[in-house]
Amino acid sequence: MNRRHDIDALRVLAFGLLILYHAGMIYVAPTSDWGFTLKSSHLAEWLQYPMLFLNRWRMELLFLISGLAVHFMRGKIGLPGLAWKRTVRLLLPLVFGMLVVIPIQPYVGGLADHAIEPGFGTFLLHYWTHGYKDYGLTWEHLWYLPYLWLFTMLLLPLLPLLESRLGQRLRAACLRLRGASLLVHPVLPLFAYGVLLSWRYPETHALVGDWYALALYATMFFYGYLLGTDDGLWAELARLRRVTLPLALACFAAYLCLDRFAGQFIHARAAVIVVKLLTVWLHYSYTWIAIAAILGWGHALLNRPFRWLPYAREAVYPWYVLHQSLLLFFAWQLLPLGLGPVAEPALILLGTIGGCAVLHEFVIRRTCWLRPLFGLDALPSRSVATTAPQRLADDLA
Numbered sequence: 352m353n354r355r356h357d358i359d360a361l362r363v364l365a366f367g368l369l370i371l372y373h374a375g376m377i378y379v380a381p382t383s384d385w386g387f388t389l390k391s392s393h394l395a396e397w398l399q400y401p402m403l404f405l406n407r408w409r410m411e412l413l414f415l416i417s418g419l420a421v422h423f424m425r426g427k428i429g430l431p432g433l434a435w436k437r438t439v440r441l442l443l444p445l446v447f448g449m450l451v452v453i454p455i456q457p458y459v460g461g462l463a464d465h466a467i468e469p470g471f472g473t474f475l476l477h478y479w480t481h482g483y484k485d486y487g488l489t490w491e492h493l494w495y496l497p498y499l500w501l502f503t504m505l506l507l508p509l510l511p512l513l514e515s516r517l518g519q520r521l522r523a524a525c526l527r528l529r530g531a532s533l534l535v536h537p538v539l540p541l542f543a544y545g546v547l548l549s550w551r552y553p554e555t556h557a558l559v560g561d562w563y564a565l566a567l568y569a570t571m572f573f574y575g576y577l578l579g580t581d582d583g584l585w586a587e588l589a590r591l592r593r594v595t596l597p598l599a600l601a602c603f604a605a606y607l608c609l610d611r612f613a614g615q616f617i618h619a620r621a622a623v624i625v626v627k628l629l630t631v632w633l634h635y636s637y638t639w640i641a642i643a644a645i646l647g648w649g650h651a652l653l654n655r656p657f658r659w660l661p662y663a664r665e666a667v668y669p670w671y672v673l674h675q676s677l678l679l680f681f682a683w684q685l686l687p688l689g690l691g692p693v694a695e696p697a698l699i700l701l702g703t704i705g706g707c708a709v710l711h712e713f714v715i716r717r718t719c720w721l722r723p724l725f726g727l728d729a730l731p732s733r734s735v736a737t738t739a740p741q742r743l744a745d746d747l748a
Contacts, residue, residue, distance in 0.1 A: 357649045361646075362413075389463055403607070407637055415575035415578070417575060418575025447725075455680050506576060529587050546631055588643055589650045602636045605633050668725055673706065673710060673711075
């Protein structure tokens with residue numbers, strides 16, 4: 352199976368957007384709707400719109416790509432080996448991250464809330480010995496890893512059924528979707544979750560009881576596995592890309608108009624219900640059509656072996672683990688200095704990117720025992736510095 356460079360590139364770009372998105376969380380207003388560990392005094396309401404533009408598909412895209420990656424791996428490894436590989440690759444960095452990388456986040460949050468006394472050593476003992484609440488042990492932005500592990504473990508027992516004759520016929524029926532059917536049918540389950548679950552089980556990332564998020568992201572993960580490497584469906588996504596891009600933008604614009612302004616003009620109960628349902632439909636139509644556009648344009652433009660891609664592919668996992676802790680550390684240091692609305696975010700972002708780059712290049716990938724703790728293959732210490740850029744790391748999938 353040839354390597355899909357477009358999927359690798361989209362994974363790198365999607366995690367790059369994650370860093371920008373989390374940086375934006377420091378500055379987007381109002382705080383009541385966009386709460387974050389630290390908030391700047393330079394808040395901007397206009398940031399809501401680009402943040403919403405990304406928010407409605409960014410994690411859904413990552414879970415779909417993760418499902419694709421499991422499909423690729425399935426062709427190379429048996430079920431027990433795949434289960435073990437995914438467990439080590441996902442849960443080892445999760446545990447290490449929770450114990451070592453994450454603690455700075457609740458620490459600076461507690462200081463900002465005036466809920467704890469300064470002193471990181473004292474706080475660390477408290478953090479390691481207390482639960483999720485009260486500034487105790489948490490996985491913060493690493494919530495993606497346990498969700499991904501759970502979805503993978505749930506999928507693996509189903510693979511023999513999916514690979515049976517009946518399962519292959521059902522998958523073939525899904526892969527034959529074309530045109531409008533490809534843009535409408537995948538939205539139906541997402542719309543159902545939005546109507547039935549989102550209001551009752553708001554997204555918490557706590558895993559237990561997070562039924563809306565579990566249903567939504569598991570479905571996107573399964574979509575990725577079904578999509579796989581089917582040439583016909585990928586060709587259709589590429590063919591539709593000039594339609595899906597403007598259509599996604601139109602859905603987003605219509606969604607914003609209804610979500611923000613319709614309530615000012617519509618008051619009849621029946622009309623309000625219809626508008627709410629239409630708003631939900633536009634939300635998830637935008638989600639899926641935007642992803643279809645990204646996949647189509649990515650397949651058309653990015654499916655080639657860029658020189659930077661092997662190194663970036665390896666760097667994705669360590670940068671993901673590190674970025675939010677570094678972001679909040681630099682924000683904690685720089686927010687009190689009054690640097691202004693341009694220099695402050697620029698320096699925070701520069702510190703975050705520079706910190707990720709330095710720690711990955713000069714510490715993580717050159718230290719054999721550290722590599723598995725950040726999701727990379729362990730390499731002999733004498734060869735790390737010379738061969739790692741050319742070596743294909745197992746992706747964050």
